[in-house]
Amino acid sequence: MAERGADTPAHDDPHDDPPLTGILVADFSRVLAGPYATMLLADMGAAVVKVESPAGDETRTWKPPVRDGVSTYYLGVNRGKRSLALDLRDEGDLAAARELACRADVVIENLKPGGMARFGLDHASVAAGNPGVVYASISGFGSGAGAHVPGYDLMVQAVSGLMSLTGEPDGPPYRAGISVFDVMAGNHAVIGILAALRHRDATGRGQHVEVNLLSSALTGLVNHSSAYVAGGVVPYRMGNAHPSVCPYEPLPTADRDLIVAAANDGQFRALCEVLGSPATADDPRFAHNADRTAHRDELRPVLVELLARRGADEWFDLLVAAGVPCGPINTLDEGFALAERFGLEPVVEVGRGDRALPTTRHPITFSATPARYELPPPEPDEHGPELRAWLAAPESPARRGRAAAGEEA
Numbered sequence: 001m002a003e004r005g006a007d008t009p010a011h012d013d014p015h016d017d018p019p020l021t022g023i024l025v026a027d028f029s030r031v032l033a034g035p036y037a038t039m040l041l042a043d044m045g046a047a048v049v050k051v052e053s054p055a056g057d058e059t060r061t062w063k064p065p066v067r068d069g070v071s072t073y074y075l076g077v078n079r080g081k082r083s084l085a086l087d088l089r090d091e092g093d094l095a096a097a098r099e100l101a102c103r104a105d106v107v108i109e110n111l112k113p114g115g116m117a118r119f120g121l122d123h124a125s126v127a128a129g130n131p132g133v134v135y136a137s138i139s140g141f142g143s144g145a146g147a148h149v150p151g152y153d154l155m156v157q158a159v160s161g162l163m164s165l166t167g168e169p170d171g172p173p174y175r176a177g178i179s180v181f182d183v184m185a186g187n188h189a190v191i192g193i194l195a196a197l198r199h200r201d202a203t204g205r206g207q208h209v210e211v212n213l214l215s216s217a218l219t220g221l222v223n224h225s226s227a228y229v230a231g232g233v234v235p236y237r238m239g240n241a242h243p244s245v246c247p248y249e250p251l252p253t254a255d256r257d258l259i260v261a262a263a264n265d266g267q268f269r270a271l272c273e274v275l276g277s278p279a280t281a282d283d284p285r286f287a288h289n290a291d292r293t294a295h296r297d298e299l300r301p302v303l304v305e306l307l308a309r310r311g312a313d314e315w316f317d318l319l320v321a322a323g324v325p326c327g328p329i330n331t332l333d334e335g336f337a338l339a340e341r342f343g344l345e346p347v348v349e350v351g352r353g354d355r356a357l358p359t360t361r362h363p364i365t366f367s368a369t370p371a372r373y374e375l376p377p378p379e380p381d382e383h384g385p386e387l388r389a390w391l392a393a394p395e396s397p398a399r400r401g402r403a404a405a406g407e408e409a
Contacts, residue, residue, distance in 0.1 A: 016368055016369055016370070017045060017369065018043070018044050018045025018366075018369050018370070018371060018372050019044050019045060019366070019369045020041060020044040020045040020046040021045035021046075022045075023041070023045070023046040023047065023105045023106060023197070024046070024047050024049070024103060024104045024105050024106070025038055025041055025042075025046045025047065025048040025049065025104060025105065025106040025107075025108065026049055026051065026100045026101050026103075026104035026106070026107045026108070027048050027049060027050045027051060027081065027108055028051050028097075028107065028108065028109040028110075028111070028116070028121070029108050029109055029110040029138065030052070030057045030058060030059075030110065031057065031058055031059055031110070031182075032059070032077060032153070032179055032182040032183070032186070033110060033138050033182040033183070033185045033186040033189070033211075033213070034108055034109070034110040034138050034186065034189070035050075035057070035059075035077040035078055035186075036077045036182070036183060036186035036187075037108060037136075037138075037186040037187070037189040037190050037193070038050070038081065038108060039077050039078060039079055039080060039081070040186070040187075040190050040362065041106070041190060041193070042079065042080025042081055042375075043079075043080055043362040043371040043372065043373070044362075044364075044369075044371060045369075045372065046105075046106070047082075048080060048081040048082070049081070049082050049084050049100060049104075049383075049387060050078065050081040050082065050083050050084065050378065051084050051085075051086055051097060051100070052083060052084070052085050052086075052380060052381070053085070053086070053087060053088075054085050054087050054380075054381075056085070056380045057074060057078070059071055059073045059074040059077070060074045060380070062074065067357070070377075074377060075357065075359070075377045076359070076360070078377035078378065079350045079357070079359055079373065079375065079376060079377050080350070080372075080373070080374065080375050081375065081377070081378055082375070082378055082382070082383035082387060083378035083379065083380055083381055083382045083383055083384070084096075084100075084381065084383060084384050084387045084388075085380055085381035085384055088119045088121075094119055094120075096387075096388060096391050096392075097119070097121060098119075098120060098121065098126075099391045100387075100391055101121055101126045101130065101133070102126065102129045102130045102395075103130070103391075103395060104130070104133060105132070105133065105134065105197070106133070106134045106135075106136065106193055106197070107121075107123075107126055107133055107134075107135045107136070108135075108136040108137075108138070108189065108193070109121070109136075109137055109138070110137070110138040110139065110151075112139070112147070112148075112150065112151075113137070113139050113142070113143040113147035114143075114147065116137075123135040123137070123208040127206060127208075130206070131205065131206060132200055132204060132205065132206045133206040134193055134196040134197055134200060134206050134207065134209060135206065135207075135208050135209065136189050136192060136193050136196075136208075136209040136210075136211065137208065137209070137210050137211070138185055138186075138189055138211045138212070138213075139151055139210070139211075139212045139213070140152065140155065140156065140212060140213050140214065141212055141213070141214050142210070142212040142214070142215070143210060146212075146214070151212070151213050153179035153180070153181050153182040153213065154175055154179075156181045156213040156214055156217050157175045157176060157180070157181065157217070158173075158175075159214070160181070160214055160217035160218060160221065161217075161221065161224070162175075162176065162180075162181075162217060162221065163175055164235075164236070164237065165221075165224060165235055165236070165237055165238075166237065167237050167239070168237065168239045169236070169237050169238060169239060171237075173237065180220070181213045181216050181217045181220065182213065184216045184217070184220045185211050185212070185213050185216040188211045188216050189209070189211045192209035192211060193209060195209075196209050223243075223244065227243070241296065243293075244289075244293065245261075245263050245289060245293065246289065246292040246293045246296045246299060247260045247261075247262050247268075247271075247292070247296075247299065247300070247303060248260070248261050248262070248263060250329060251300070251303055251304055251307055252304055252307065252308070253307045253308065253310060253311055253312045253315055254307075254308055254309065254310055254311045254312075255311040255312060256311070256312045256328060256329065257312065257328070257329050258307065258312040258315055258316065258326055258327070258328055258329075259326055259327050259328070259329060260303070260319075260324070260325075260326045261325040261326065262324055262325070263289075263325065264289065265281075265287070265288055265289060266323075267323065267324050267325065268281055268286070268289075268292065269281040270319075270322045270323055270324050271319065271322075271324045273322070274315075274318050274319055274322045274324065275303070275306040275307065276306065276309075277302075277306055280302060280306075285298060285299070286299055312328040312329075313328060316328055344361075345361060346360060346361055347359070347360065347361065348360075348361045348373050349373065350373035350374070350375065350376050350377075351373075351374075351375065351376030355376045356376070357376045357377070359373065
């Protein structure tokens, strides 16, 4: 690997390079939250070096499902990276890891708080030699009193209160179908890193960005968190109903359930008109959202009877045309098909030739600096030889000058 950014393919117009071209990320994270964050950074042009133990990221072994024998879990969050296998208990490998951190614009890790300090790779140690570094730490419960608690998404779904809100009122609590807070924390880490890079651009100084799953969970519970913090109300499980909006739930049709989210009075009136019962919107019990919420048990059977006349897909087209938010409850393949129908091109190809791999598109569309999909998820230590050679070579004068400027700022 040459200078940072030199690995990015040249384009006819350098101004449309991805926005993070030239940024080097030393990725010491594993599993989901950190790797998801660094994949998004890689999509936006950052050169990401994935540092793995000789045993590799755990998700390499999380099978099934697989593609060509490789875990699809691993494939889903590791495109765009180069793999460097280092045993931090080995003096030579540790020296390479420290050199990488010293050269990086961004270091990201998700060891238990204090874990990186054992290797001299904590924020204070790295920043001493690299004052412009943006150092991001992702933990389960922060670096204070909760530092000793392991951080797993399922744990956080439980202790944050999310599971108490998920499921039928008289049934057991349920987890979300994905690791929702790992993904949320990964997104928060990206936001923090980009903000810190902007601050560095203005001041020359780096900083420590800390994200934890519990804080991501509590802010991510949005209206439920506000109900408690601002209103003193502890929300409870309501199945698929919404505590403040009605109708905002799945309702049966002639063939399968349809989500209906008529969140204001205008949408509700449009719903009733399409269903052939405009008088329902004039009923005093249903005229306004607060009325509908108070009389939800009376409104539901009225809507169910009206929706029974057609199937979910037919209602979807009719209601969306009238401006009513709704949608059938799809399987994942149907969800991708809908995105294709809407021209969102949800699947892109990363890599070339026999390494080409279908992958889910980066979620952000840039008008001038689109995401790039150059490197498929790496094999273990796939780029080790070239990276070790690069780290063993003297650092460029330009990089040393940049570090000195950061130290003076």
